[in-house]
Amino acid sequence: IMYGCNNFCTYCIVPYTRGRERSRKPEDIVAEIKNLVNDGVREVMLLGQNVNSYRGISADGTQTDFADLIARINEIEGLARIRFMTSHPKDCTKELLDTMAECPKVAKHLHLPFQCGNDRVLKAMNRGYTAGQYLELVHYAKAKMGSALSITSDVIVGFPGETEEQFEDLCNFVKEVKFDRLGCFAYSAEENTVAAKMDGQIDQEVKDKRAELVMQIQTGIMAQKQAEKVGQTVHVLCDGIDEESGLYLCRTTGDAPEVDGNVCVSSEEPLYPGQFYDVLVDDSDLYDLYGTVAK
Numbered sequence: 001i002m003y004g005c006n007n008f009c010t011y012c013i014v015p016y017t018r019g020r021e022r023s024r025k026p027e028d029i030v031a032e033i034k035n036l037v038n039d040g041v042r043e044v045m046l047l048g049q050n051v052n053s054y055r056g057i058s059a060d061g062t063q064t065d066f067a068d069l070i071a072r073i074n075e076i077e078g079l080a081r082i083r084f085m086t087s088h089p090k091d092c093t094k095e096l097l098d099t100m101a102e103c104p105k106v107a108k109h110l111h112l113p114f115q116c117g118n119d120r121v122l123k124a125m126n127r128g129y130t131a132g133q134y135l136e137l138v139h140y141a142k143a144k145m146g147s148a149l150s151i152t153s154d155v156i157v158g159f160p161g162e163t164e165e166q167f168e169d170l171c172n173f174v175k176e177v178k179f180d181r182l183g184c185f186a187y188s189a190e191e192n193t194v195a196a197k198m199d200g201q202i203d204q205e206v207k208d209k210r211a212e213l214v215m216q217i218q219t220g221i222m223a224q225k226q227a228e229k230v231g232q233t234v235h236v237l238c239d240g241i242d243e244e245s246g247l248y249l250c251r252t253t254g255d256a257p258e259v260d261g262n263v264c265v266s267s268e269e270p271l272y273p274g275q276f277y278d279v280l281v282d283d284s285d286l287y288d289l290y291g292t293v294a295k
């Protein structure tokens with residue numbers, strides 16, 4: 001729905017390669033989704049480098065922001081689920097979180113990359129928010145959407161100059177927020193970026209060790225979260241069958257396709273792609289849930 005980026009995080013090459021932000025006309029997006037729905041599509045994913053800085057201008061000159069856009073898409077008959085990715089915390093407004101909470105078709109899944117839990121490192125990254133502002137958004141979103149909300153994120157460890165104490169801040173941040181899923185990347189210098197020329201580049205060995213430590217913390221959090229879901233009934237959309245295992249692959253509102261886990265369902269009755277089912281979870285591993293259709 002939008003292209004490019006205006007943010008210039010110091011480690012990233014995207015604004016140079018993809019150019020400044022451009023948003024598609026809202027009426028074109030709505031028309032495309034209506035066509036997809038007519039072809040049988042039930043779930044759409046709105047994509048953009050910074051999807052929530054979307055600003056579409058209609059042919060009559062009126063402006064539509066991202067919250068307005070998802071409210072309009074929510075009205076499309078026959079569409080069952082709306083997802084979006086990736087949100088930038090700097091542009092994630094309380095109005096957007098209110099709209100997410102109010103629109104039943106919007107998946108209660110917020111992918112909100114925070115990158116670091118220390119303000120000095122965030123400033124060096126030019127991310128445009130503090131750890132405190134990020135936490136405020138998370139608390140607001142959780143208060144609005146409750147346990148239905150799944151929050152996923154990305155983090156970079158070993159940014160130039162990151163001290164042991166600053167890395168500790170990041171670990172404490174991960175423990176505090178308890179992300180549903182987390183991608184952790186060891187910083188890697190991109191040619192021609194500001195960060196690549198910064199002093200204090202960190203040894204690969206140290207970066208790898210830090211990444212491993214973050215993922216150890218996250219693994220513990222995920223194992224606990226997954227175990228807590230056993231015994232619960234979850235509402236899922238069926239994507240199809242895994243021919244090898246014979247299990248139907250389904251996703252909850254918190255699971256993005258091809259990125260997050262599946263709910264693997266065994267059923268003697270056929271399940272159909274594009275249909276919703278309530279599934280009783282009877283087992284879990286780190287990524288997937290397993291269950292049967294609830295009676």
Ligand code: SF4
Pocket residue numbers: 005006007008009012013014015049050088
């Ligand atoms: Fe833009 Fe994301 Fe790159 Fe930052 S990391 S410059 S927000 S694309």
